[in-house]
Amino acid sequence: MANLREVSVIGIGMSRFAKQPEVGIFDLTQAPVLEALEDAGVARERVQAAYCGSVFGGSGIGQKVLKGIGMSGIPILNVENACSSGSSAFREAWLAVASGMVDVALAFGTEKLTALGGGAFPLSEEDIEADQGVLMPAVYAMRARRHMAEYGTTIEQLAKIAVKNHRNSVHNPRAQYRREYTLEEVLNSRMIADPLTLLHCCPNSDGAAAVVVAATEVGERFHGKPVKVRASVLQSGLFKNDFRDMTKSDLSYRAAGAAYEMAGLGPQDVDVAEVHDAFTIGELMYYEALGFCLPGEGGRLIDAGATDIGGRIPVNPSGGLLSKGHPVGATGLAQIVEIVGQLRGTCGPRQVAGARIGLTHCTGGGVAGFDHIACTIHVFER
């Protein structure tokens, strides 16, 4: 690999995640950008490039947001990569700094899903399966049914993931849900795509998040506690028209392998992770892909409480997508905001004690013949 500079996160900001149709997308997004700049101690003139993740924000969303806070005339790139849009924007910012092109870059993401009118998330047009009525919950439901059949995973084990993440977000003031749910409430909520009920699925949300990165040698002059980026990986799905093992996300396995290699670390080194739990079965499958347990043993991992705060490998202390919410373009950046907070030790009652290495995993995009279209994994160290 080319000589890349070490990059650090020096500033973070995040809006509340919620259904907030009354808040315009510019206000929603500008506030966390300003928060991240202030957190970094960086004047806006120091930001040399900006990357904006959004799926439904429309043409020029990044420029439209930034012009309102006196940031124009710098290179701004709008990034659309389905649910990985925000984390892909972060990767572009990382790459701009790592390559030596700029010293300070901004990544932000935004989404107003309430503007779409609710219901299951719309999949892309011009897709052979979307045109025939498939929905994202049904894709994950088919994975769940197969995982249950092959490994004996139970619906209760899946429901425990929702219970855990809702328990965590009680302590996250920016989360969409902030109450605990019992196992029975998850199991008995309205059926969406059998066997997944409503509380196995993340909500539609409005929200935005922002992160400032800088070359570590430069960043130390700004924020007192820079968090280093040890790995940044983006992978795309491999097209297959025939048999695919839907219990194993081959894309996430591949991205995880690349991320651990780049970081020079293994799954046993990770102290805390934010994992793409758009659906409970997703978090369980990604435990396995990220190497937190062996393939097929995700159910036992949740049963053992290993992914609770205080467990062997806490996952989604923020509440995850299931409870914090999933404004798609902002999601990957909000995961990074949480992990940087965890590594700084500023997460209050949901803090993972002594966390030193953190990981974020964000994947998505429902297109026929793909596991997903994209997967991003980032590894951080304080």
Added chain:
Amino acid sequence: MESESAQLVGGSCTICGKVFFPRFKVCPGCASHEPMAEVRLSRRGRLYSYSVIHVNAPGFKAPYAVGYVDLPEGPRLFGHLDGWQDGPIPLDSPVEIYAGPIGKDRNGEELISVRFRPLPPNSASKGGA
């Protein structure tokens, strides 16, 4: 067009031999530009997984079931599934493939596409074209 006799036709790459449904102009397996040969696909396959959808998608009336079926020639088919009202269908069950209405397209016209009908577990999986 709803029919028991409708025939799915896939494409077989004349270079690498892989079978695709639908056909591609360029082989996704080996990137060959040679025109694919027509292959008549089996009318039977095995149910890999399925889900009953209980929320309405535009043009589709819930509840309805969708699933993936693996064909002996290789391709995995997406389609709508019958028989779920009678209780859980064991995965890997043999299914019969036919053409039938599944919902409405973007113009509100009836959409005819692939449907799966579960067969008794001991049915032969091969079937004929």
